[in-house]
Amino acid sequence: MAVPIVEEFIELAEIDTVSRQERAMVDALKGKLEALGCTVREDDTASKVDDGTAGNLIAVLEGQTEGSVLLAAHVDRVQNGFGIKPQVRDGKIVSDGTTVLAADDLSGVAAILDGLRRVQASGARHPRVEVLFSVCEEIGVQGTLHLDPAQFQSKFGFVLDSPGRIGKVLDSAMGKAELFLEVTGKSAHAAYPELGVSATRAAVLLLSRLGDGRIDDETVLNWSYLVAPGPCNAIPDKASAKAFAMSRDNDKLAAYLNAFVDAAAQVAEETGAKMDASYVVNYPSFYVPSDRPPIRIMERVFSKLGIPISVQHGAGGLDANRLNGYGIECVGLATGYSGNHTVNEVLELEDLIRSGEMVEQIILESAAV
Ligand SMILES: [Zn+2]
Known part of the structure; x- marks a missing residue:
């Protein structure tokens, strides 16, 4: 039928x-x-x-x-x-x-x-x-x-x-946001690290200060991509990283995004690297x-x-x-x-x-x- x-x-x-x-x-x-x-x-x-x-x-x-x-x-x-x-x-x-x-x-x-x-x-x-x-x-x-x-x-x-x-x-x-990090350091011969600013080191320093994986009951984070192209005999002047964050709580998501931007400014001050930290909230x-x-x-x-x-x-x-x-x-x-x-x-x-x-x-x- x-x-x-x-x-x-x-x-x-x-x-x-x-x-x-x-x-x-x-x-x-x-x-x-x-x-x-x-x-x-x-x-x-x-x-x-x-x-x-x-x-x-x-x-x-x-x-x-x-x-x-x-x-x-x-x-x-x-x-x-x-x-x-x-x-x-x-x-x-x-x-x-x-x-x-x-x-x-x-x-x-x-x-x-x-x-x-x-x-x-x-x-x-x-x-x-x-x-x-x-x-x-x-x-x-x-x-x-x-x-x-x-x-x-x-x-x-x-x-x-x-x-x-x-x-x-x-x-x-859950709501979702994408996070983007672009680091600009200063290139120099690897034998003279004092002359350069390592973009890789600045990126890793920042990520080490941020939560990753399960942040709490309602929030997860995944830094899935980190790249710093360039030869091993030069101080890297470029590094990029991307992540996505998901949370059941819009306030917690916003708090993480703010912490990301603040920590990037802090690392920029400490290392001398230029840190462009940005994000897009895909949906709440x-x-x-x-x-x-x-x-x-x-x-x-x-x-x-x-x-x-x-x-x-x-x-x-x-x-x-x-x-x-x-x-x-x-x-x-x-x-x-x-x-x-x-x-x-x-x-x-x-x-x-x-x-x-x-x-x-x-x-x-x-x-x-
Ligand atoms: Zn569907």
């Missing part, structure tokens, strides 16, 4: 897509959302991302009750996602073993479409539904970086994008407490559906990081995939089908907030 959400997932997976090349996917989804009664617009993210071809899709289904809920999923996928041949096998959807399946995140996209379809078919009164189908999520959560949050009325939402079985709710994820962390609407709604939804809820802390970034940063309180939701970003990616058929029911119930329960 044909199940609409399964058919639609397979149809979407067969559309060749990768981050920055989402044009065909966005066009197909625009048509689907309009057919479901939504007003749809595409934002100008395509012009703000290098080599971008499509923007984020923002769709609105007007409601008949109070309230507004945001539902989000990303439409791009990692590399090796062209020519996907999805197949249903033993209660799971898999690729043919040569590509990813793109259940990350088309299972989320298909669940949102299915939830809208169910709500429309039931004729139930519902709140305003805002849908965000983002581009370029897999390349540093870039699509939502360029999103205009003012276009949303929703104060809370749900990002359907997390590996794991249905029932899993991500109440948090988020944490949604259990008494907030997104978690209370999921408790009601899963209890209605007879699915055990499992609230967990996430690690890496997703669109929910940015949406929370914009003041829209969002949790992450699993839709039943695992092994994502590999050719062994698997989507549980039962979870996919139930994800559509989950979205329907989220929409209905969001009216009560």
Whole structure:
């Protein structure tokens, strides 16, 4: 028996897509959302991302009750996602073993479409539904970086994008920053070290004063790259280092970044080397407490559906990081995939089908907030 959400997932997976090349996917989804009664617009993210071809899709289904809920999923996928041949096998959807399946995140996209379809078919009164189908999520959560949050009325939402079985709710994820160090010393013959300033020594001195690895329960740091090119018979005048830092606590991340800049200034003074210490905060962390609407709604939804809820802390970034940063309180939701970003990616058929029911119930329960 044909199940609409399964058919639609397979149809979407067969559309060749990768981050920055989402044009065909966005066009197909625009048509689907309009057919479901939504007003749809595409934002100008395509012009703000290098080599971008499509923007984020923002769709609105007007409601008949109070309230507004945001539902989000990303439409791009990692590399090796062209020519996907999805197949249903033993209660799971898999690729043919040569590509990813793109259940990350088309299972989320298909669940949102299915939830809208169910709500429309039931004729139930519902709140305003805002849908965000983002581009370029897999390349540093870039699509939502360029999103205009003012276009949303929703104060809370749900990002359907997390590996794991249905029932899993991500109440948090780490924020991330990249750190860059460029040291300029003074070159001299190795036999006359007094005449030079070693960039290598200054870089190592700085790193020795900074934490690395696990800093605390909520913060990790990885100085992954350190290079000082040049011959061994000369004092090195150039050294570079890079790191990334992740933390569940935006204040702790900021404290480390400040400590990095301060320590670099200190080492510059002590050694005479020029130390350029800079950083970029890629996205902030988020944490949604259990008494907030997104978690209370999921408790009601899963209890209605007879699915055990499992609230967990996430690690890496997703669109929910940015949406929370914009003041829209969002949790992450699993839709039943695992092994994502590999050719062994698997989507549980039962979870996919139930994800559509989950979205329907989220929409209905969001009216009560
Ligand atoms: Zn994803």
